[in-house]
Amino acid sequence: MTTDWNxxxxxxxxxxxxxxxxxxxxxxxxxxxxxxLLALCKSLREIGAYLVTVVANxxxxxxxxxxxxxxxxSHPTADQFLILEWQSDRADDFPSIQKQFPAVAAFVNKSDxxxxxxxxxxxxxxxxxxxxxxxxxRFQIMGEQINQVQFRFGWKKRNIEKLFTTNFTLLDGWQxxxxxxxxxxxxxxxxxxxxxxxxxxxxxxxxxxxxRGLFLELERLYxxxxxxxxxxxxxxxxxxxxxxxxxxxxLMELNERLSGHRLLFGVNRPGGVTLxxxxxxxxxxxxxxxxxxxxxxxxxxxxxxxDQFLKFGDKLLNSASYQERASIGILTxxxxxxxxxxxxxxxxxxxxxxxxxxxxxxxFDFRLNHPYGVYKTDAALRDKILTTEPELxxxxxxxxxxxxxxxxxxxxxxxxxxxxxxIIQSLLTHLETMMFDxxxxxxxxxxxxxxxxxxFALGYAEGWRGDVVYWLMKDRFGQIYRCQVRDPSxxxxxxxxxxxxxxxxxxxxxxxxxxxxxxxxxxQPDFPLVNQSFNxxxxxxxx
Amino acid sequence: MTTQQKLHxxxxxxxxTNQSLFYLHFDCGSCNGCELELASLTSPLYDVERFGxxxxxxxxxxxxxxxxxxxxPELVEPMQRxxxxxxxxxxxxxIGDCAHDGGIFKGTDCVAKRPLAxxxxxxxxxxxxxxxPHVIITALxxxxxx
Numbered sequence: 136m137t138t139d140w141n142x143x144x145x146x147x148x149x150x151x152x153x154x155x156x157x158x159x160x161x162x163x164x165x166x167x168x169x170x171x172l173l174a175l176c177k178s179l180r181e182i183g184a185y186l187v188t189v190v191a192n193x194x195x196x197x198x199x200x201x202x203x204x205x206x207x208x209s210h211p212t213a214d215q216f217l218i219l220e221w222q223s224d225r226a227d228d229f230p231s232i233q234k235q236f237p238a239v240a241a242f243v244n245k246s247d248x249x250x251x252x253x254x255x256x257x258x259x260x261x262x263x264x265x266x267x268x269x270x271x272x273r274f275q276i277m278g279e280q281i282n283q284v285q286f287r288f289g290w291k292k293r294n295i296e297k298l299f300t301t302n303f304t305l306l307d308g309w310q311x312x313x314x315x316x317x318x319x320x321x322x323x324x325x326x327x328x329x330x331x332x333x334x335x336x337x338x339x340x341x342x343x344x345x346x347r348g349l350f351l352e353l354e355r356l357y358x359x360x361x362x363x364x365x366x367x368x369x370x371x372x373x374x375x376x377x378x379x380x381x382x383x384x385x386l387m388e389l390n391e392r393l394s395g396h397r398l399l400f401g402v403n404r405p406g407g408v409t410l411x412x413x414x415x416x417x418x419x420x421x422x423x424x425x426x427x428x429x430x431x432x433x434x435x436x437x438x439x440x441x442d443q444f445l446k447f448g449d450k451l452l453n454s455a456s457y458q459e460r461a462s463i464g465i466l467t468x469x470x471x472x473x474x475x476x477x478x479x480x481x482x483x484x485x486x487x488x489x490x491x492x493x494x495x496x497x498x499f500d501f502r503l504n505h506p507y508g509v510y511k512t513d514a515a516l517r518d519k520i521l522t523t524e525p526e527l528x529x530x531x532x533x534x535x536x537x538x539x540x541x542x543x544x545x546x547x548x549x550x551x552x553x554x555x556x557x558i559i560q561s562l563l564t565h566l567e568t569m570m571f572d573x574x575x576x577x578x579x580x581x582x583x584x585x586x587x588x589x590x591f592a593l594g595y596a597e598g599w600r601g602d603v604v605y606w607l608m609k610d611r612f613g614q615i616y617r618c619q620v621r622d623p624s625x626x627x628x629x630x631x632x633x634x635x636x637x638x639x640x641x642x643x644x645x646x647x648x649x650x651x652x653x654x655x656x657x658x659q660p661d662f663p664l665v666n667q668s669f670n671x672x673x674x675x676x677x678x
Numbered sequence: 679m680t681t682q683q684k685l686h687x688x689x690x691x692x693x694x695t696n697q698s699l700f701y702l703h704f705d706c707g708s709c710n711g712c713e714l715e716l717a718s719l720t721s722p723l724y725d726v727e728r729f730g731x732x733x734x735x736x737x738x739x740x741x742x743x744x745x746x747x748x749x750x751p752e753l754v755e756p757m758q759r760x761x762x763x764x765x766x767x768x769x770x771x772x773i774g775d776c777a778h779d780g781g782i783f784k785g786t787d788c789v790a791k792r793p794l795a796x797x798x799x800x801x802x803x804x805x806x807x808x809x810x811p812h813v814i815i816t817a818l819x820x821x822x823x824x
Contacts, residue, residue: 261753261756262704262705262756262760264735264736265703265733265735266703266713266716266717266733267703267705267713268705268708268710268713269704269705269706269707269747269753269756289752290707290750290752290753290756291705291707291747291750291752291753292707292750292752292788293707293748293750293783293788294786294787294788298783298786301786302786310782311782314709314711314782314807315709316709316710317708317709317710317711317712317713317714317808318710318711318714320709320711361714361717377721377722380718380720380721380722381721381722381723383718383721384718384721384723384724387718391810397715397808397810398711398714398808400711400807672710673710674707674708674709674710
């Protein structure tokens, strides 16, 4: 696959001007011709590249400035980013790449085509029944069956990207970054800090790298367990749900003991991490002791915690009731690739089809595709992630189209929890030998002053929903000129729509069943279960 | 002692009461952090139902609205209509720094000017970003005994 990628790079060199590269894995070209850009996008699509993010920027105040658009592409098998830049004097003069990469539609805050008003509509929201964020779902229904769903999220707009430039500096922007999405605060602040570090060109101390890896996995762990608990609650498996919510609370308190905050706020800084003074070291011993204190002796170590979880997690997965109810909300592999789905959503739809043959399955995971931090230094960790292949019960494998449904996503979360605990164990072994009295963060301020103005950098991290990407540009005063935030939910809401809409059902279901008896058609009460299995962020979409 | 009984020993030193308070959650533009902590309340570690606190899903049944988030201009009207649907006395408890004065967003466009009806209804505030569950419970209980 690298030969294809290199062929495209050579093609870019021919058609555009190469620009200075900031990181070794990012190649930047300015493309001047509209047809060239579209042709490049087409060949990128053909080799299986995906869209990472698109940044539109007003750079008229720069020397020879204009409106600019940066398209970031990558390939699942190559640790490479390709940046295609487009310049124009007019704000509306941009070639649309939606034909080649339909995922780009998620960046255009345009409402969907209006649903036929003569059909029956059911509008839910913006306030929901329960403890959920505000947003509106508009269902077009026939009886109880859902034909189509639309999402409206404009209610929560907080002007995050503007606030970065007006109210924050490069050094304290992490404060806002962790309030973009509260439940993946660590992934967001990590992506922001990595962007600043890339701008400054500083290296993070080794201990801080390992601590960041640890907290990122802790965040993944508590969120997956929280999601599991909510799924159990949605199918009225109350015993499982209650037991898991206790385990979730243990993890929140463990977070507080290790980092000083239940949701891991305020740990990341550009250049490293800060820990509360009370935390002198983090080791197997201290984690096990903390868990044992928190749970009053019920769970004495991380492996015991995992056993406790698996007891209830397997119970849910193996119950006939759940297997039957969770066979809905199918996101086909074709749709997942087309819409650029991210994280667990994409991985659960990544089953093997006949066309794949013996080809190695591609994992859409930034920890593997673009290794950073601990995942770069430690190949054993990457192997641990690679073994998280979903293995489904045989009767489900036979009808392989079943993959990509609620069950597949639930199962994948269980496997990821297992992997996360293994990764945390291995990180703790490393941390035991490390010094905590040395400074945990490298000085960034000086290095930032040396960075030329109007430089930009990319920061990314694999959070529990998927990859979080920050794009930062420095202005002439050394502060933020533009900060673009790309949460995985940006793409995944379109994937949820594809899993719910009736006309996007997998072809085999349409062939096999008559229209009215199709088991994959979602009825109104099923929607919360499908929604919960994706577990997307509203705040990360509206910004 | 069984495991479940042990869990209950971690309570807040508050005696169960014979009063009750039904709370409704309304998100006015929060980051999902306060929602997480509100959802923690029903976990057996805290088990707020023994204090008479219960989450309801419609304003018709609510004694108090737990408001989270910065109160964005778009959500002022839905908030007002939710408040109108609520029986008297209308009470709001603001949860988290954002809901108090905008917190980190203070003074920016996304923090709307609140109508008098909402301002008057605010009965208590829980500070924190986000406030831990036991702080929320203590505040709700204070409101319950008023």
